[in-house]
Amino acid sequence: xxxxxxxxxxxxxxxxxxxxxxxxxxxxxxIYGVEEExxxxxLFRKVSAKEGIAVVDIYGEISFQPVSPLPFGVGxxxxxxxxxxxxxxxxxxxxxxxxxxxxxxxxxxxxTQEIYDEVKKARKKGIKVVASFGDIAASGAYYIACGTxxxxxxxxTITGSIGVFIGSLNxxxxxxxxxxxxxxxxxxxxKDMLSVWRDLSTEERELLQETVDNVYSQFLGAVSSGRHLxxxxxxxxxxGRVFSGEQAKKIKFVDELGGFEYAKLLAGKLAxxxxxxxxxxxxxxxxxxxxxxxxxxxxxxLPSASLDxxxxxxxxxxxxxxxxxxxxxxxx
Amino acid sequence: xxxxxxxxDMIYYFITSPKNGIELVREKNFFFVALFIxxxxxxxxxxGDKLILLTAxxxxxxxxxxxxxxxxxxxxxxxTALLYNFIAELFGHREKATMLLAxxxxxxxxxxxxxxxxLVCSGVNLEEAYGVLKLLIIFWTIGLQVxxxxxxxxFSLFRSxxxxxxxxxxxxxxxxxxxxxFLTFFVLNIANILM
Numbered sequence: 001x002x003x004x005x006x007x008x009x010x011x012x013x014x015x016x017x018x019x020x021x022x023x024x025x026x027x028x029x030x031i032y033g034v035e036e037e038x039x040x041x042x043l044f045r046k047v048s049a050k051e052g053i054a055v056v057d058i059y060g061e062i063s064f065q066p067v068s069p070l071p072f073g074v075g076x077x078x079x080x081x082x083x084x085x086x087x088x089x090x091x092x093x094x095x096x097x098x099x100x101x102x103x104x105x106x107x108x109x110x111x112t113q114e115i116y117d118e119v120k121k122a123r124k125k126g127i128k129v130v131a132s133f134g135d136i137a138a139s140g141a142y143y144i145a146c147g148t149x150x151x152x153x154x155x156x157t158i159t160g161s162i163g164v165f166i167g168s169l170n171x172x173x174x175x176x177x178x179x180x181x182x183x184x185x186x187x188x189x190x191k192d193m194l195s196v197w198r199d200l201s202t203e204e205r206e207l208l209q210e211t212v213d214n215v216y217s218q219f220l221g222a223v224s225s226g227r228h229l230x231x232x233x234x235x236x237x238x239x240g241r242v243f244s245g246e247q248a249k250k251i252k253f254v255d256e257l258g259g260f261e262y263a264k265l266l267a268g269k270l271a272x273x274x275x276x277x278x279x280x281x282x283x284x285x286x287x288x289x290x291x292x293x294x295x296x297x298x299x300x301x302l303p304s305a306s307l308d309x310x311x312x313x314x315x316x317x318x319x320x321x322x323x324x325x326x327x328x329x330x331x332x
Numbered sequence: 333x334x335x336x337x338x339x340x341d342m343i344y345y346f347i348t349s350p351k352n353g354i355e356l357v358r359e360k361n362f363f364f365v366a367l368f369i370x371x372x373x374x375x376x377x378x379x380g381d382k383l384i385l386l387t388a389x390x391x392x393x394x395x396x397x398x399x400x401x402x403x404x405x406x407x408x409x410x411x412t413a414l415l416y417n418f419i420a421e422l423f424g425h426r427e428k429a430t431m432l433l434a435x436x437x438x439x440x441x442x443x444x445x446x447x448x449x450x451l452v453c454s455g456v457n458l459e460e461a462y463g464v465l466k467l468l469i470i471f472w473t474i475g476l477q478v479x480x481x482x483x484x485x486x487f488s489l490f491r492s493x494x495x496x497x498x499x500x501x502x503x504x505x506x507x508x509x510x511x512x513x514f515l516t517f518f519v520l521n522i523a524n525i526l527m
């Protein structure tokens with residue numbers, strides 16, 4: 001019986017050792033994230049603690065509005081989620097570079113600037129940041145890209161649209177026609193500026209123009225410092241016009257022409273990673289998994305139009321070209 | 333015989349000759365060894381699954397996640413053991429609940445091989461094979477548990493299988509009802525948002 005006892009003891013010890021070894025690997029993964037596209041697979045990939053690059057997607061309109069109706073901020077919290085991701089990757093010792101994969105027509109000023117500031121903070125920590133443009137990276141999306149080390153665009157990417165606007169509908173004549181009246185009690189004479197029920201006064205127009213000019217100058221400053229161009233050089237093209245990627249490269253608004261793969265190699269090179277860099281993915285949160293599964297089961301989609309209904313008046317770094325692009329795509 | 337046998341002997345018999353293992357447990361109470369085996373088995377399964385699936389279900393909270401799994405297994409183990417004993421009593425077969433608990437706990441023994449198998453499969457790039465091996469371990473565990481019920485209550489094999497699946501069917505029924513209620517509320521809630 002001694003022999004059997006010895007065998008069982010060895011089996012138990014091996015099992016316990018395997019568990020300890022496995023837990024150590026899992027701990028490493030929890031700290032460094034999950035590696036993908038390494039070329040090496042299996043256990044050896046998990047044991048090696050390689051440095052790599054992270055990818056943060058900035059898709060659609062940049063805003064603080066949640067892009068998902070699911071509770072607890074699950075499924076996307078707009079700009080906050082992007083800021084959180086950049087912050088998390090900045091703290092990850094394995095992340096040496098971040099690629100901002102941008103496909104956005106811009107968005108609200110505050111949201112844009114928060115992401116821009118977080119990019120700058122990441123760079124201060126020594127992390128290289130590269131912006132990779134998809135179909136469109138205009139206005140606020142371009143503002144964010146100006147905070148990165150390098151900008152890579154496709155030849156046909158729509159970019160630029162440097163500018164700010166604020167606006168609202170004016171239904172005065174329509175309401176008068178149908179005899180609709182609007183009662184308002186306000187604390188100050190400008191409190192209902194941009195109200196849909198009345199015209200904008202000259203005084204109000206001047207006040208709003210001042211604010212728009214101020215926000216616009218912030219945009220110019222960001223482009224000037226980010227692209228290492230003088231304010232005069234930037235102003236020449238900062239009248240809201242859009243450029244193709246190729247045009248933007250000629251006027252130094254982007255650094256390189258190429259796709260995501262090129263941006264990946266560039267980011268790896270800037271970060272001093274030898275060979276093809278690995279992509280470090282952040283672990284999927286359990287609540288996101290559960291709610292995604294449940295929302296898929298309920299076959300639920302939020303209509304995009306409802307996202308704009310929360311705040312009727314806002315300053316925007318936004319490109320109208322996106323609306324035309326949508327129409328063009330639909331027509332095709 | 334009972335005095336001569338150690339915990340290691342019992343584990344050896346449970347792997348190689350489960351019938352003798354069960355007899356041994358009936359003679360000598362291995363309750364705390366069973367609890368140790370359950371803990372090791374859950375930890376091994378948890379580690380193995382995470383290693384292969386690569387998804388961190390509770391990122392940064394591995395210990396918390398493991399603790400939750402362990403508590404869930406203990407809860408299921410205790411509740412099913414009580415339920416089995418209750419049903420067996422209805423059929424006139426009375427046994428000590430702690431003995432049944434020990435036997436059901438020791439049936440988790442195959443689960444301790446999960447982590448070593450996951451490491452081997454991962455090491456030789458045969459991660460898909462882990463799924464098959466895991467399935468075999470699950471069937472092995474189920475087989476042991478049915479055998480325990482069969483030997484302990486002297487039921488026929490068919491009756492033992494029915495007894496074994498009765499709480500599982502009950503739990504599945506409860507889960508189905510809960511999911512149905514949750515989804516109904518979820519869909520209704522979404523409908524309200526859209527309106």
